[in-house]
Amino acid sequence: MKNWIQAFSIIDFISVGILLTVIAMNALKRLESYVRAYTLNSWLLSSLIAIVAFMVGETHLYVASVTTLVSKGIVIPWFLRKIVRQTKVTHDAEPYISNTLSLTISGILVAVVYTSLSQGIFVTGFSKNVLQISIAVILIGLFSMITGRKAITQVIGLLFMENGLFLAGFSLTFGMPVIIELGILFDMLMGVIILGIFAVQIKRVFISSDLDKLTTLKG
């Protein structure tokens, strides 16, 4: 089984899949599609951890994989879908940058990350590719946060960033002690819940979910 995974470079496939789901976010317009892209991303992430756990043989990584799957793959998408329905916003229409341009910029970001980390500081086997991909995910998540117009888009961009960060940490450290991972996950969960509540409040108070309206406090 291990040779099969090695020969078919499944780990590389999954990491490229993770990168693709992040880039796909720039090509989509409907908020529910964003949530679906995020769900797929989280599932790929947890399967990657499970496969590495199988190859390396550490049991605590299995726990990490399952908790990631449950929290990021099931709970958070369910919550996000609830928020999207509550705010009754369906489209992130007219983002600040058109879809094609943001796709191009994402491609450029990926190229930049690949070239700058090629003679990297970190050379640890399979992790090198995964580290580059995780930094690219963080940057593209940050980019979509900047160019998104709705409150939910910022939340989803933030979640992608956290996924990328998790992947980066995983490739660097092969997983931290389980308690730490659980703590980080719990924090993130609470953060997303609070953000969701505030996103609904923004829609209620400012009548529109457009972040352009949040410009009263200046100077």
Place this chain on the structure above:
Amino acid sequence: MEYLQFMIIMLFSPLIQGVIKKLKANMQGRVGPGIFQTYYDLIRLCRKDMVVSRVSSWIFKATPYIVFTSTIAAAMIVPVITTRSGPGVMGDFIALIYIFALGRFFMALAGLDTGTAFGGEGSSREMTVAVLVEPMMMLSLFTAAISAGSTNVARIAEVQNVLYSPSHVLALSAFMVAIVAETGRVPVDNPDTHLELTMIHEGMILEYSGRYLALMEWAHYMKQMLLFTVAVDIFFPLGISKDMEITSLAISSALYLLKMFFMAVLMATIESTRAKVRFFQLPALLGGAFVLAVLSLLTYIMMGK
């Protein structure tokens, strides 16, 4: 003998088109035309009279022959069932893409030549699509070429058996989008319609009739089968024979038929499950596929496989 492979493409391309049409009809719940209907159509067209506009020039009359012969020349470049090449006849895929461009150039000119609005519209749209599609095709094929070490299609087909690495999968997806765009299928162009707002390829050949139309249509089917063959050669060259032995040729032909059928099914599925994209959204779709192609190259450079 190996340079007679292009005959296969010439003879079987209408059949492939017929199979795709039949599959599409079945998926859409219709009975549809028979699979040999395309042959009958071509023969019928050859027997009909031609109507040529008075304001057209020699370009209009020359284009069908140019397109047809250039497509045959392209067919000579691509290995169909064997990769053994005679004196340097099998060539680059860069040359292939440029031969297609030659054909496309003349088709666009012919569309403009007749002076109708539909022709001009089809030509300008075709050029827009071409600008976006050609680099995408080149990049995705480059990825495969880099890993095989040559841009000669035959050499690439010889080197690898089954290509299975992230960069190749990405390149394949980008190339599939390029095939859809080049063969004028939904979601890029609707091959069944003659509505003015939705024509690209049909717009350019709208004025043709009779023998000329037969040549243009046949060239179009040949180009389609050629692109399928290139995709299969570069990304799934399993089983292609490297010499002229009868047994390996037989196996190769059988596998080739199977792969063509698979491509036909794929095309029919894509056409039946997608809606045509508005022309103004085409750059977005093709741009996305271009990013895929770029990603495939980057992934290959980064990962080394």
Place this chain on the structure above:
Amino acid sequence: MIEILLIPIVTAAICYALKNCKVVGYMSLAGAVVLTGFSVPVILASISHPIETLGGVLYMDALSGYMMALVIFLCLVSAIYSIGYLEHELKVGLTDTAGMRRYYALLHLFIFTMLLVTVSNNLALMWIAVEATTIVSAVLIGFGFRKRALAVEAAWKYIILCTVGITFALLGTFITYYASTVVTGAEGVLNWTELKGIAGRLNPSTMKLAFIFVLVGYGTKAGLAPVHNWLPDAHSQAPSPISALLSGILLNTAFYGIMRFVSLVEPSTGEAFTGNLLIVFGLLSMGISSVFILVQDNYKRLLAYSSIEHMGIISLGTGIGGFAGIYGALLHILNHAISKPLMFFASGKIQAQFGSTRIENVSGVLSSMPLLGTITFIGAFSLAGSPPFNIFLSEFTVLKAGVDKGLWFVIGLFLVFVVIVFYGILSGFGKMLFGKATEQKNGAAGEQVTGGLVMPKHQESPAYGLPGFMTDTIMIAMALSVVFLGVTVPDFIDNTIRTCVHVLGVR
């Protein structure tokens, strides 16, 4: 030590469970008093001899004890002030009983998370605690969001910017962990005590990268420019006692995290790298805040920008380094933690009285409310950095450290910015303090309206009686200590800070 962490949680639970709105405030105050009582002996013990519990996960040395003392002091003071503040809000109709219970519960939860930051040994645990402070304080900033639209905007910006920032800090933590695996060969270490032991052997370029991420990350939380943009909104829209807590101690706990990292990074990369970065950030913060202070028309935002300036001074002191630099920075943390909450409390009272946070709508505070006016006067002068008040002493120490090291350009810019801020703060508050008293604008327009939401009109002056008396007492006490600390630094504080400097590795 565990009891110190548990007490705020218990208080929070009790406050949330109580139904009677009159008792909730006093319950929270009782919890704060109990916390103070329990913590004083532990803090005093930790200063002389570090304490470790929970298998090395929690660790308290002099620096932790110092910060913890500040947290608990502010907890006590804010709890007292909150009683009066919330009673006023209840009367005016900006909140209800459920809101009050939530407020007190969240307040103590907030205190718990800050205490956790100060005692965590494990760097990842520290990160978790910092993220937790972000989340809890965001809900507190948005307190009363149903009636105040701008609070929602401020809370949103706060939580988004800070979460993005500390995401980078976590990446820095991971890189540090990776660097430690290279040295130890197998399992990496994340405990500060163990990392300090192997700090000299860590790879310099890896640690440089880690430090940059951590500085940007925790620097966002600490309000260093250019990642400070959430601060003016959040600190001006939050309720006054929460603003006091945020400015007074939350920024400092984030900077505490940076300080711990500096002591980890310095042995391998040398002082110059971290020092230069901190100096640059510090000067940038001071510069940007000084410009914005000059153009402010909202006094709470003015105070928020002043917080950025003072964090810049702290960063500058840490960056200049050496004994005097870090001593000055730590002393500045203490002084700022007394003066800024004092000013926020005063401004809260002014807002309640005059019904507006715009400077032009307030005047004659000294003549109409002499006690409050005098206290505001003292606080404003202290924040501006003039003698004989406490901030001047710590600024002077940082200045002296810079002169000792010969950083003339840095010192020159520092003085320019301090002078600009001096003018800005005093002109702003001067307009409010002096002059004829405007009529108590009890029915004034109040806050800016937005989105069709009209603010309720503020009514009669805040409560007298026990909450008012207690608030006045602590404010007088804080003002007196501002003056006292401006004249001399008492011995026990001096010894504590010296020990802290030694803990950070400076001889």
